[in-house]
Amino acid sequence: MINCEAYTNYxxxxxxxxxxxxxVLELSKIS
Structure with a gap:
């Protein structure tokens, strides 16, 4: 099993x- 806490942090x-x-995508679309 995956370590639940580590998975949540990831x-x-x-x-x-x-x-x-x-x-960043939104800002580059605007400009």
């Missing part, structure tokens, strides 16, 4: 990374 950091990428 998912959370991955989610934050995705939000950053989406933000």
């Amino acid at each position: 998912s959370y950091s991955d989610f934050r990374h995705m939000k950053q990428v989406l933000l």
